[in-house]
Amino acid sequence: MKKRHLRITGLFLIICMILSTIFPVRAETESISPEILAASGILMEVETGKILYEKDSNTRRCPASVTKVMTLLLIFEQLDSGKLSLNDTVTTSAHAKSMGGSQVFLEEGEQQSVETMIKCIVIASGNDASVAMAEHIAGSEQSFVNRMNQRAEELGMKNTHFVDCCGLTDSDEHYTSAYDIALMSRELIRKHPQIFEYSSIWMENITHVTAQGTKKFGLTNTNRLIRTYPGCKGLKTGSTSKAKFCLSAVAERDGLSLLSVVMAAPDYKARLKDASALLDYGFDRCSLYIDENPEPLPEITIQKGISSKVSLKYADTFRYVSTDGEKITAPKKELKLPSKAEAPVAADSQAGELIYLHPRSGQELGRIPVLYAESVARLCFLDCLLMTFEAFCL
Numbered sequence: 545m546k547k548r549h550l551r552i553t554g555l556f557l558i559i560c561m562i563l564s565t566i567f568p569v570r571a572e573t574e575s576i577s578p579e580i581l582a583a584s585g586i587l588m589e590v591e592t593g594k595i596l597y598e599k600d601s602n603t604r605r606c607p608a609s610v611t612k613v614m615t616l617l618l619i620f621e622q623l624d625s626g627k628l629s630l631n632d633t634v635t636t637s638a639h640a641k642s643m644g645g646s647q648v649f650l651e652e653g654e655q656q657s658v659e660t661m662i663k664c665i666v667i668a669s670g671n672d673a674s675v676a677m678a679e680h681i682a683g684s685e686q687s688f689v690n691r692m693n694q695r696a697e698e699l700g701m702k703n704t705h706f707v708d709c710c711g712l713t714d715s716d717e718h719y720t721s722a723y724d725i726a727l728m729s730r731e732l733i734r735k736h737p738q739i740f741e742y743s744s745i746w747m748e749n750i751t752h753v754t755a756q757g758t759k760k761f762g763l764t765n766t767n768r769l770i771r772t773y774p775g776c777k778g779l780k781t782g783s784t785s786k787a788k789f790c791l792s793a794v795a796e797r798d799g800l801s802l803l804s805v806v807m808a809a810p811d812y813k814a815r816l817k818d819a820s821a822l823l824d825y826g827f828d829r830c831s832l833y834i835d836e837n838p839e840p841l842p843e844i845t846i847q848k849g850i851s852s853k854v855s856l857k858y859a860d861t862f863r864y865v866s867t868d869g870e871k872i873t874a875p876k877k878e879l880k881l882p883s884k885a886e887a888p889v890a891a892d893s894q895a896g897e898l899i900y901l902h903p904r905s906g907q908e909l910g911r912i913p914v915l916y917a918e919s920v921a922r923l924c925f926l927d928c929l930l931m932t933f934e935a936f937c938l
Contacts, residue, residue: 577597577825578597578818578821578822578824578825579821580599580806580809580818580821580822581809581810581814581817581818582599582789582806582807582808582809582810582814582815582818583599583600583603583605583788583807583808583809584599584600584601584603584605584721584722584805584806584807584808585597585598585599585600585601585722585804585805585806585807585818585822586598586599586601586722586723586725586726586804586805586822587802587803587804587805587822587823587825587826588726588730588802588803588805589800589801589802589803589826589830589865589867590730590733590734590794590801590802590803591734591800591801591832591863591865592865593730594865594867596802596825596826596829596830596867597822597825597826598722598723599722600722601721601722601723601726601805602703602721602722602723603703603721603722604703604719604720604721605719605720605721605722605787605790605807605808606711606714606718606719606784606786606787607711607718607719607720607725607782607787607790607807608711608782608783608784608786608787608790609645609646609669609671609710609711609712609766609780609781609782609783609790610711610720610725610780610781610782610790610791610792610807611706611708611709611710611711611718611720611782612665612666612669612674612709612710612711612780612782613725613728613729613732613779613780613792614692614695614696614706614709614728615665615674615677615678615688615692615709615710616662616665616666616732616739616780617695617728617731617732617736618681618688618691618692618695619658619662619665619677619681620732620735620736620738620739621735621736622681623658623736624735624736628658628681629658630657630658630659630662631657631658631659632657632658632680633655633656633657634655634656634657634658634661634676634677634680635653635654635655635676635680636650636651636652636653636654636655636656636672636676637652637675637676637679638652639675639679639685640672640673640675640676640679641672643671643672643674643675643710643712644671644712645671645710645712645784646668646669646670646671646766647670647671647672647673648664648668648670648672648673648750648761648763649672649752649761650664650670650672650673650676650752651752651754651755651756653754653755654752654753654754655753656673656676656750658677658680660750661673661676661677662677662742663742663745663748663750663763664750664763665677666739666742666743666745666778666780667742667743667745667748667763667764667765667766668763668764668765668766669766669780669781669782671710671711671712674709674710675708675709675710677709678709685708685709688709689706689707689708689709692706692709693705693706695728696720696724696728699724699727699728699731700727701720701721701724701727701728702724703719703720703721703723703724704719704720704721704724705717705718705719705720706718706720711782711784711787712784714784714785714786714787721807722805722806722807725790725792725805725807726792726803726805729779729780729792729794729803729805730803732779733778733779733794733801733803739778739779740777740778740794742778743765743767743770743777743778743779743780743794744770744777744778745763745765746764746765746770746771747762747763747764747765748762748763749761749762749763750763766781767779767780767781767791767793768816769791769793769795769816769819769820772816772820773793773795773819773820773823774795774797775795775796775797776793776794776795776823777794777795777796778793778794779792779793779794779803780792781815783812783815787807787808788807788808788809788810789806789808789809789810789811789812789814789815790805790806790807790808790809790815791804791805791806791809791815791816791818791819792804792805793805793819793823795823795827797827798832799832799834800827800830800831800832800865802822802823802826802827802830804819804820804822804823804826805819806818806819806822828869829867829868829869830865830866830867831865831866831870831871831872832863832864832865832866833863833864833865833866833871833872833873833875834861834862834863835861835862835863835900836861838858838861838862838877838898838912839877839879839898841855841856841857841858841879841881841914842856842881843855843856844856844881844882844883844884844885844895845883845884845885846884846885846886846887846889846920847884847885847886847887848886848887848922848923849886849887849888849889849920849921849922849923850887850920850921850922850923851920854885854889854916854917854918854920855916855917855918856881856895856896856914856915856916856917857914857915857916857917858898858912858913858914858915859894859912859913859914859915860912860913861912862898862900862910862912864900864909864910872902872903872909874903875900875901875902875903875909876900876901876902876903876906877898877899877900877901878898878899878901879896879898879899879914880896880897880898880899881895881896881914882895882896887920887921887922887923888919888920888921888922889916889919889920890916890919891915891916891917891918891919892915892916893915893916894913894914894915894916895914895915895916896913896914897911897912897913897914898911898912898914899911
């Protein structure tokens with residue numbers, strides 16, 4: 545009886561070993577989608593814009609102070625265009641001073657630099673600073689809000705309409721969605737990464753200079769994730785009784801940037817927990833491959849040109865984000881170039897491309913253009929005559 549029991553146990557172990565090779569245990573990277581308490585949420589990989597998770601992401605909801613992401617986007621676009629400088633002076637109006645909610649207590653007539661106002665908006669979510677900046681840029685808050693709605697339309701934010709520039713208004717006409725917040729947040733951080741110089745500040749003082757005298761005022765960041773979540777760099781919180789608790793959060797690890805948005809979380813703790821859970825899920829599944837050393841490029845023979853050869857260059861560095869838990873380390877590469885070209889060729893025009901393929905399946909991962917590094921003009925009669933003369937003299 546005992547020998548029979550041992551044989552059965554041994555047979556069972558053999559069967560388990562065979563099954564384990566046929567049906568391997570799932571890797572930890574194949575993580576289960578997170579459960580979040582927020583009514584809406586989305587997780588996006590910043591570089592590609594790929595959505596890794598979403599929950600009710602297109603439903604229109606009140607964004608509260610996450611509205612200020614669009615306000616900041618317009619401010620930084622003005623800075624980039626040269627129409628605004630960080631050292632420009634902004635004067636607070638009576639309307640800006642009257643803002644309630646989160647504020648930095650600017651006085652009517654008080655003057656601050658654009659950079660200080662940006663800190664007040666990003667760090668302390670100052671409604672008064674937001675309105676002061678809106679008036680400085682567009683002349684009035686309403687004119688600025690019109691620009692916000694126009695920019696939202698340009699970005700494809702189909703479920704967004706702004707009524708104010710700070711999110712203080714609990715109006716049914718002031719709404720956006722988790723997906724639309726991700727769109728404007730991604731635009732801000734990709735085109736204007738200097739925002740992180742401000743959104744990553746935990747505490748800083750500003751100085752109020754008014755008729756009542758000079759005094760320091762402390763700004764404390766409303767986004768606690770920059771202190772508690774490894775790699776978090778910002779971006780913007782928001783909460784009102786109507787909106788509940790919202791957050792657009794950006795974190796970066798090993799060159800990989802993820803954007804987590806939650807809307808209508810029941811409390812601030814749930815907001816932080818949900819955003820962290822989404823980011824954890826993304827970092828668990830995603831890996832980034834960067835080709836730091838692409839294939840060396842040959843010179844191409846040029847026919848009928850003033851030069852017989854032309855050098856080449858890559859248009860960009862190849863980046864590929866794997867979102868299925870698999871880490872790509874050595875993709876196959878196919879360099880496609882013509883054997884020769886006919887002049888004229890223009891610098892920075894495309895000569896060919898480098899294609900990246902999955903090392904096992906052969907599926908295309910992406911490609912980058914190969915450009916002419918210099919221009920080569922076509923030979924004319926005088927060029928031929930000169931070349932003949934030089935050859936004769938030699």
